[in-house]
Amino acid sequence: MEIKTVMVVGAGQMGSGIAQVHAQAGFHVILHDVNEQAVTKGLVGIEKNLHRQVEKGRLAEEDKTTILSRIEKSIDITNAKKTDLIIEAAVENMEIKAKIFGQLDEHAPSHAILATNTSSLPITEIAAATKRPEQVIGMHFMNPVPVMKLVEIIRGLQTSDAVYEVISAVSETLGKTAVEVNDFPGFVSNRILMPMINEAIYTVYEGVATKEAVDEVMKLGMNHPMGPLTLADFIGLDTCLYIMETLHDGFGDDKYRPCPLLRKYVKAGWLGKKTGRGFYEYN
Structure with a gap:
């Protein structure tokens, strides 16, 4: 065809x-x-x-x-x-x-x-x-x-x-x-990426490190082109939350439970770059 x-x-x-x-x-x-x-x-x-x-x-x-x-x-x-x-x-x-x-x-x-x-x-x-x-x-x-x-x-x-x-x-x-x-929740890309972003948010939520420190570790230590929290802002925190909820519902496994800080930011309307504020502020 x-x-x-x-x-x-x-x-x-x-x-x-x-x-x-x-x-x-x-x-x-x-x-x-x-x-x-x-x-x-x-x-x-x-x-x-x-x-x-x-x-x-x-x-x-x-x-x-x-x-x-x-x-x-x-x-x-x-x-x-x-x-x-x-x-x-x-x-x-x-x-x-x-x-x-x-x-x-x-x-x-x-x-x-x-x-x-x-x-x-x-x-x-x-x-x-x-x-x-x-x-x-x-x-x-x-x-x-x-x-x-x-x-x-x-x-x-x-x-x-x-x-x-x-x-x-x-x-x-x-x-x-x-x-x-194959047709599984999150497929491959988001099944791997979103839990990493979610875990990065947990490290900030639990006071392990600042958002800047988390992003620097992943950029300089793991050779990622951008840190996971910057990437989350770029994707949209509402989208990140929705995908985590889809993974959590689809697999029924609490390892996919969205971080409470992610929920809080979304409820505040801090959705990332598209709204001018997420983990970082944008002009």
């Missing part, structure tokens, strides 16, 4: 990044969100990213124009009827995702593959909201999408081999490395 038109549902940071890399790879992209403002904001973000590449001499101005011309704005979910592949990048909430997949299943052509960028939720459960579970798959990109090379491809219980092969090939076309993962 040949993929020509890709719809990205959700024009936030992840969705706009996913749209950008597909447009750069030559696909026609439909960038969809619930209102014009959200879609425009996503497109402006893509344009800024490409402009930086032009300024750095990594992209020609005419190529930037060509890439942007491949992106079509959408606030009408029925545009799904024009697609071969749809990648959902909405908020990390099962109820919302199930509703979106039900709508996509109704409007997308019968051959279309429905993928989700979920970072922790079960693909099998998302697929159950459709009448084509064999064509539903996880396609988990890393943030920032244009920079990070990994895509976790997660099969649901009924995902067909043919669909997996198509998504693996698409990932390769994007210049990404695809890694096959």
